[in-house]
Amino acid sequence: MNAIKDTPPFLELRDVSKTYYLTKSHTVQAVDSVSFCIGQGEFVTLIGPSGCGKSTTLRMIAGFLKPTQGDILLEGKSITSLGPEQRNIPMVFQNYALFPHLNVFENIAYGLKARKYSEDAIVHDVAMMCQMLNLVGMETRFPDELSDGQQQRVSLARALVIKPKILLFDEPLSNLDARLRIQTRAEIKRMQQILKITVLYVTHDQQEALSIPDRVVVMHKGKIIQQGRPREIYNNPKTPFVADFIGNANFYEACVVSVEPSSVLVALYDETFSVPLTQCDHLPIKGERILLSINPITIALSDSREALGENGYTAIVEQCLFNGQSFEYTTTFGDTSLRVLHPNIRGDALEYATGTPVILTFHPETFHVYKIKE
DSSP states (O other): OOOOOOOOOSEEEEEEEEEEESSSSOEEEEEEEEEEEEOTTOEEEEEOSTTSSHHHHHHHHHTSSOOSEEEEEETTEEOTTSOGGGTTOOEEETTOOOOTTSOHHHHHHHHHHHTTOOHHHHHHHHHHHHHHTTOTTOTTOOGGGSOHHHHHHHHHHHHHTTOOSEEEEESTTTTSOHHHHHHHHHHHHHHHHHHTOEEEEEESOHHHHHHSOSEEEEEETTEEEEEEOHHHHHHSOSSHHHHHHHHOOEEEEEEEEEEOSSEEEEEETTEEEEEEGGGBSSOOOTTOEEEEEEOGGGOEEESOGGGOSTTEEEEEEEEEEEOSSEEEEEEEETTEEEEEEEEOGGGOOOOOOTTOEEEEEOOGGGOEEEEOOO
């Protein structure tokens, strides 16, 4: 009986690096030994701060840049030496990159004409894209006659119409206002699900990165720090960087009081908290100084003395910022400050002014313990 061979990943990067040689003695390591796989039909976001290497990685996959080392494989075959025109991997850019002298129909049809499709096939496929992306009636307009949102939909239609094996997005919504960003990212997700295409989406926007993908890959300083499902990344950051970048966490140095079979007791200022060992990035030891991470969304805030339970503590409001969905409070905590996000539920949440005494209720099961790097 013959053994069934494993199906290779749809897209795979093996130890891919990109080094820029600025002078003989000065180099910049933009991407450092990056390896990850994407399954067919999967939607993956690549997120990280500016300069972390995410856009460079995308451009190497598209063929615009050649890796300094490593290999890029599509359906098990190396494409590292192929040019962009041989890969059928289009990219949607943040500046739309539409041809200003071509109308909507001509922009969308550009890739089909380059591939020498018949006139009937071009008309049919462009019409299908216009129908799917709400561009019907705009076919004769030129880019400068379109809104930003319409231009981005034309750019998306131009990429999708050639039926790509994988579609790349490089910060595609950066130029859109908040309302259009929400609408357009929902449109991108809908199209991806309808057409069952594989997507790699680069962004530095945390909300965008978590809301639409099947999986998130976090990069920092040219390396992959963590990857997993969006909820896993947000709820269980493996490093202080991920906790800070994804969750805007509060960080404090604390001390390990004792270690139990399933938890660790940590002392922070005059308080102690029992944190599950599953929330620790290492096995702490008694007396060890550790870094404690507290997500501001996990802290409850109230002015009711009834909230002073086992994990309730008094604090004073130092600052209040309102963003519509929540109030962002800065409160006193020990000899420093603590950020708290208080949801504006039903729009009737109380607003606490500077100097107001409040009760903070912690949930230590959501804390994270990290080893302090020497």
